[in-house]
Amino acid sequence: MTGTRRLKPNKGASAKSPEAVRRLAYFEERRAQIVTAIRELVEIESPSDNKAAVDRLGEVVGRRFEALGGKVQFHHATDFGNHLQVDFGGKSAGKPVLLLGHYDTVYPVGTLAAMPCRTRDDELTGPGVLDMKSGIALMLSAIAALQDWNGSNLPRPVSVLLVSDEEVGSDSSRQITEALAKKASAVLVLEPSFGREGAVKTARKGVGEYEIKVTGKASHAGLDFEKGSNAIVEVARQIEKISAFTDLKKGLTVNVGVVRGGSRTNVVPPEASAQVDVRIARMKDASLIDRKMRSLQPFNRKCSLEIVGGINRPPMERTVAVAVLYEKAVMIAHDLGWKLREAAVGGGSDGNFTAGLGIPTLDGLGGVGDGAHAAHEFIRISELPRRAALLAGLIEAV
Ligand SMILES: [Zn+2]
Numbered sequence: 001m002t003g004t005r006r007l008k009p010n011k012g013a014s015a016k017s018p019e020a021v022r023r024l025a026y027f028e029e030r031r032a033q034i035v036t037a038i039r040e041l042v043e044i045e046s047p048s049d050n051k052a053a054v055d056r057l058g059e060v061v062g063r064r065f066e067a068l069g070g071k072v073q074f075h076h077a078t079d080f081g082n083h084l085q086v087d088f089g090g091k092s093a094g095k096p097v098l099l100l101g102h103y104d105t106v107y108p109v110g111t112l113a114a115m116p117c118r119t120r121d122d123e124l125t126g127p128g129v130l131d132m133k134s135g136i137a138l139m140l141s142a143i144a145a146l147q148d149w150n151g152s153n154l155p156r157p158v159s160v161l162l163v164s165d166e167e168v169g170s171d172s173s174r175q176i177t178e179a180l181a182k183k184a185s186a187v188l189v190l191e192p193s194f195g196r197e198g199a200v201k202t203a204r205k206g207v208g209e210y211e212i213k214v215t216g217k218a219s220h221a222g223l224d225f226e227k228g229s230n231a232i233v234e235v236a237r238q239i240e241k242i243s244a245f246t247d248l249k250k251g252l253t254v255n256v257g258v259v260r261g262g263s264r265t266n267v268v269p270p271e272a273s274a275q276v277d278v279r280i281a282r283m284k285d286a287s288l289i290d291r292k293m294r295s296l297q298p299f300n301r302k303c304s305l306e307i308v309g310g311i312n313r314p315p316m317e318r319t320v321a322v323a324v325l326y327e328k329a330v331m332i333a334h335d336l337g338w339k340l341r342e343a344a345v346g347g348g349s350d351g352n353f354t355a356g357l358g359i360p361t362l363d364g365l366g367g368v369g370d371g372a373h374a375a376h377e378f379i380r381i382s383e384l385p386r387r388a389a390l391l392a393g394l395i396e397a398v
Helices: 018-029 031-042 051-067 129-149 174-183 231-243 284-294 320-336 351-356 381-397
Strands: 071-075 083-088 097-102 123-125 158-163 186-189 200-204 206-215 253-261 271-280 304-313 342-345 378-380
Touching (some): 018 129, 051 071, 051 129, 097 129, 097 174, 097 351, 097 381, 123 129, 186 351, 200 320, 206 231, 206 351, 271 284, 271 304, 320 381
Parallel strands (some): 097 158
Antiparallel strands (some): 083 158, 123 378
């Protein structure tokens, strides 16, 4: 047995108001309980492509929310786990705040054996612990606390949506997410925070995927060279053209990530293709880049082009509504004794959909750690109390 190092001291010491001190102390006292809740979720593996596994976790999470008095319903999905919606009434009427997240992970069943959920000093490790099972535990903890502080009733209505397919593009859940967001006053996304300091995410790039398929004409490279139409040469020219669409100042990038074509050196290749990842920082660039991709014309008239794909997540822009929400979070964090920073990131989440509808959205409110989707994934345990206190404060404030 190795010696146990003391965890960071209670941060309540630097909190400003007596209420903030009290709240931080409340969550500090429950820190071990939050860790136990996270561990329970991490130890039920839930890869996006394994419906039975994800549904098993969904049932457990549903029961946890039900125990808090939430009205639980599952949206049935055929190819993925069912999506979980929970609704809580509140003391005041009005629109609910939507707590958004996902319970699928990128790790196949069996990963736990090599990547167990355990504590190592201030770190809690395991598949999905950061992305985003700690975020689910924070939702449970903040809701329970607000009930404790308000005579078992929440101060305002709260809806929770946990989807099962976020890591694979959210095709089966997008409509549900958008429908609930439209009814909400704001959306708080419990995806991992950014960096060591746990910054929240106020901007995310939009994401598109395209494939350019070229059809040329096969011929013998020696006997009939001039009768062939080289699809690889054509796709190469297209790649040069679309790569020039990148505009770093606008946050617009075009990455050709996969190229295929040809069979052997003495055959003029009749087919070739390129797969492309497009990222956009601004909504107005979505239709622009889409039009540019779709209007590509063959350089060689004897070749034909087919363009498939499109923009599948709009960007989450730092709109005024997002900035106002962030400022509220900064005030709450300040009262709790820390400076909450913000970050703009290239990766998308379901927050992109809700922000794209113009609903005030703040993302990255979940755990603080590193290694999402990687073997060293972990969260910092000492950060949990103030993240829970921040979430509770935001649920009241938005
Ligand atoms: Zn995630």
